[in-house]
Amino acid sequence: MSRRDMQPGEAVRHHVLSVLVENRSGVLSRVANLFARRGYNIVSLAVAPTEDEAFSRITVVVDVESAPLEQIVKQLDKLINVVEISELDPRWSVERELLLATVAATPDVRGRVVELVQIFEGRILAVTHEELTVSLEGHPTKVDDFEEMLRPFGIRELQRTGRVALPRLGARPGEPSAATA
Amino acid sequence: MDMNGGQALIRALEMEGTEVMFGLPGGAILPVYDPVLDSTIRHILVRHEQGAGHMAEGYAHATGRPGVAMVTSGPGATNIVTPLADAFMDSIPMVVITGQVARPAIGTDAFQECDITGITQAVTKHNFLVTEADEITLAIRQAFHLATTGRPGPVLVDIPKDIVDPTNPASATGWEWPTDDEVARSLPGYRPATSGDPEAIERAADLILAAERPILYVGGGILKARAAEALRELAELTQIRVVTTLMARGAFPDGHDLCLGMPGMHGNYTAVTSMQRSDLLIALGARFDDRVTGKVPSFAPEAKIIHADIDAAELGKVRRPDVPIHGDCRLIIEDLVAALRRRLASGAETPDRRPWNSQISGWQERYPLAYEPPVEGDQLKPQMVLEHLRDSVPEDTILASGVGQHQMWASQYWRFNHPYTWVNSGGLGTMGFSVPAAIGAKVGRPDRMVWAVDGDGCFQMTAQELVTASAERIPVKVAILNNAYLGMVRQWQEMFYEERYSEVYLSPDLPDYVRWAEAMGCVGIRVESPEEIQPAIDKANDIDDRPVVVEFRTDSREKVFPMVPAGKSNDEIQVPPFQAGHGVQTGEGGN
Numbered sequence: 001m002s003r004r005d006m007q008p009g010e011a012v013r014h015h016v017l018s019v020l021v022e023n024r025s026g027v028l029s030r031v032a033n034l035f036a037r038r039g040y041n042i043v044s045l046a047v048a049p050t051e052d053e054a055f056s057r058i059t060v061v062v063d064v065e066s067a068p069l070e071q072i073v074k075q076l077d078k079l080i081n082v083v084e085i086s087e088l089d090p091r092w093s094v095e096r097e098l099l100l101a102t103v104a105a106t107p108d109v110r111g112r113v114v115e116l117v118q119i120f121e122g123r124i125l126a127v128t129h130e131e132l133t134v135s136l137e138g139h140p141t142k143v144d145d146f147e148e149m150l151r152p153f154g155i156r157e158l159q160r161t162g163r164v165a166l167p168r169l170g171a172r173p174g175e176p177s178a179a180t181a
Numbered sequence: 182m183d184m185n186g187g188q189a190l191i192r193a194l195e196m197e198g199t200e201v202m203f204g205l206p207g208g209a210i211l212p213v214y215d216p217v218l219d220s221t222i223r224h225i226l227v228r229h230e231q232g233a234g235h236m237a238e239g240y241a242h243a244t245g246r247p248g249v250a251m252v253t254s255g256p257g258a259t260n261i262v263t264p265l266a267d268a269f270m271d272s273i274p275m276v277v278i279t280g281q282v283a284r285p286a287i288g289t290d291a292f293q294e295c296d297i298t299g300i301t302q303a304v305t306k307h308n309f310l311v312t313e314a315d316e317i318t319l320a321i322r323q324a325f326h327l328a329t330t331g332r333p334g335p336v337l338v339d340i341p342k343d344i345v346d347p348t349n350p351a352s353a354t355g356w357e358w359p360t361d362d363e364v365a366r367s368l369p370g371y372r373p374a375t376s377g378d379p380e381a382i383e384r385a386a387d388l389i390l391a392a393e394r395p396i397l398y399v400g401g402g403i404l405k406a407r408a409a410e411a412l413r414e415l416a417e418l419t420q421i422r423v424v425t426t427l428m429a430r431g432a433f434p435d436g437h438d439l440c441l442g443m444p445g446m447h448g449n450y451t452a453v454t455s456m457q458r459s460d461l462l463i464a465l466g467a468r469f470d471d472r473v474t475g476k477v478p479s480f481a482p483e484a485k486i487i488h489a490d491i492d493a494a495e496l497g498k499v500r501r502p503d504v505p506i507h508g509d510c511r512l513i514i515e516d517l518v519a520a521l522r523r524r525l526a527s528g529a530e531t532p533d534r535r536p537w538n539s540q541i542s543g544w545q546e547r548y549p550l551a552y553e554p555p556v557e558g559d560q561l562k563p564q565m566v567l568e569h570l571r572d573s574v575p576e577d578t579i580l581a582s583g584v585g586q587h588q589m590w591a592s593q594y595w596r597f598n599h600p601y602t603w604v605n606s607g608g609l610g611t612m613g614f615s616v617p618a619a620i621g622a623k624v625g626r627p628d629r630m631v632w633a634v635d636g637d638g639c640f641q642m643t644a645q646e647l648v649t650a651s652a653e654r655i656p657v658k659v660a661i662l663n664n665a666y667l668g669m670v671r672q673w674q675e676m677f678y679e680e681r682y683s684e685v686y687l688s689p690d691l692p693d694y695v696r697w698a699e700a701m702g703c704v705g706i707r708v709e710s711p712e713e714i715q716p717a718i719d720k721a722n723d724i725d726d727r728p729v730v731v732e733f734r735t736d737s738r739e740k741v742f743p744m745v746p747a748g749k750s751n752d753e754i755q756v757p758p759f760q761a762g763h764g765v766q767t768g769e770g771g772n
Contacts, residue, residue: 021370022369026299026310029299029302030302037303068497070497071494074494074496075494077493077494079370080307080327082370083369083370084370
């Protein structure tokens with residue numbers, strides 16, 4: 001696990017909420033609509049079923065400059081299909097994000113792109129004479145850095161998943177010593 | 182027992198205790214209307230679906246039981262969106278059934294298709310699209326459970342035609358009635374609050390005993406929680422003065438010595454100013470609405486806040502409470518009374534509140550609610566009409582109101598001495614609310630006299646429901662305060678837009694309200710002079726076999742006072758000009 005998993009000073013205006021919801025049609029739209037109609041900004045959002053197929057987990061990164069986190073959580077909690085909400089403190093949680101990018105990589109610079117992918121422990125998924133499609137899974141800040149380093153080569157297309165997160169094993173807010181990774 | 186989805190739906194409504202429903206059939210809901218013929222439920226056929234929604238709301242306001250409405254898909258469903266939004270803002274328990282096109286047609290832009298669950302997400306407590314006949318009974322049980330527990334609100338259940346149509350095999354179902362436990366388990370994310378945190382209640386009791394200038398600020402939550410009696414016990418035990426918000430009129434008797442009446446933008450001077458100067462606001466089932474607080478940063482600047490509410494999201498939404506208490510208001514008040522009694526029994530004392538109480542009495546004497554009496558030749562004063570009406574009806578009369586000047590005057594000049602006697606649209610401010618809401622209230626409380634106070638603008642929005650009332654023999658009475666204007670808009674244009682009257686004039690004679698009333702099967706009466714007021718009211722009160730409409734020609738220049746202009750501090754409350762002559766036009770700067 002990279003040192004980048006621990007970023008205590010990371011953008012405090014962003015908070016990560018892990019929202020357990022009933023796995024029913026329309027639930028994502030209820031959550032998204034709530035943010036829209038109350039004027040809360042979503043930075044990123046990822047959703048998929050959990051180990052129990054009756055439930056899905058939405059990992060949502062919110063911009064708390066738009067509203068106090070407490071109010072966002074309370075309003076979310078009023079949605080009937082929302083079962084549980086926890087705020088994931090970046091210091092005591094593991095976070096991951098996936099990036100896919102197609103980058104210009106003509107033969108003269110391809111070696112440097114490949115080297116970059118290797119440094120970041122990413123993967124090369126497809127190659128043509130002119131372009132490479134690469135993937136990287138990692139902590140969102142690592143993915144940020146990777147994207148930044150790729151940019152000068154010329155990003156043709158890029159898609160990120162938004163972050164997903166779980167509490168770090170054994171970690172509890174207020175018990176920093178429990179943090180092991 | 183084999184049945185079809187439509188039969189199961191109606192049976193489920195009966196099982197939930199539905200005695201009456203308001204609605205209008207159409208294509209997609211047709212199969213559900215067939216078993217209505219065989220049901221014990223009284224169905225009231227409305228003339229517009231908005232009427233069905235407001236009637237259901239009026240019924241719920243007056244009885245405390247959930248109102249039920251049923252309409253068809255598409256335009257039938259969109260026509261009931263306004264009542265849903267209204268019920269959502271005012272926390273009215275309501276269950277609305279909408280027809281939907283058959284499942285295979287959903288998403289194809291079929292005739293009279295609309296995504297009503299999508300449209301109403303933001304204005305319902307919850308909604309469902311039921312996709313199997315077997316799931317209808319559970320959906321109805323969930324809908325009533327959600328509508329009536331926690332913070333009440335409207336729930337919409339959307340029913341595709343093929344699962345209720347007996348000619349379609351998809352409508353075949355057995356009868357299964359989910360248990361309470363099954364309903365609870367089917368809603369894993371729903372845990373309505375009950376009693377408040379005992380530790381918070383103890384802290385609240387300490388604050389109450391220590392306060393020198395406390396005020397009980399009570400909202401509609403008192404009525405929803407059936408907490409009027411508990412509130413009275415708390416007020417009498419502590420001798421703390423009570424302000425009742427627009428949604429709480431009647432929750433504490435206006436005739437009680439401790440009652441200060443309505444606060445807010447058009448609240449009386451004493452209610453507004455006592456909140457402003459208070460050192461402790463005990464907010465019970467109230468939500469610090471902008472119409473109550475005025476400019477929030479200068480609202481009650483010296484007050485500590487105890488805030489009790491069933492909805493955790495209200496705690497701290499507008500003003501951060503010193504003691505938040507999440508729970509049911511009745512249980513919280515009862516626990517609070519017990520905590521206070523324990524303290525008092527062990528010798529706890531309160532500060533001397535006589536200076537505060539005499540300050541309040543001083544405001545009451547100096548700035549009573551008042552209007553300038555008419556001079557010869559003036560048109561009727563609306564306040565005077567309301568005073569006559571108030572003094573001519575039984576004390577437990579239910580008063581429904583539309584939205585605007587007439588609503589504020591009704592709230593100001595009526596004397597509400599019983600809970601559930603005031604039916605109005607507070608949060609959404611829905612013009613046209615009163616006629617259908619009064620009809621719904623009368624259906625729910627046929628033993629009571631029900632008057633609607635309406636404006637001429639409001640009346641023209643939903644008056645057709647008086648046809649419903651005539652046809653169904655629902656003898657409501659309507660007082661139209663006809664000032665020939667959209668009065669509240671006119672007032673703002675006069676005060677804040679340099680008397681530039683843009684699109685507010687309606688005409689006193691077009692339509693002819695008396696002939697219109699008569700055409701709808703009502704008795705119509707016109708009142709133009711002061712001496713006609715009382716005979717007209719007496720005549721209306723004597724008619725009990727059909728609706729009555731009394732049109733009062735009122736003075737369009739009359740404005741609602743006091744007034745805190747929108748966005749201003751409550752300290753800038755404006756009393757009527759003739760009172761301002763006493764030397765003080767705005768609130769006092771200090772204690």
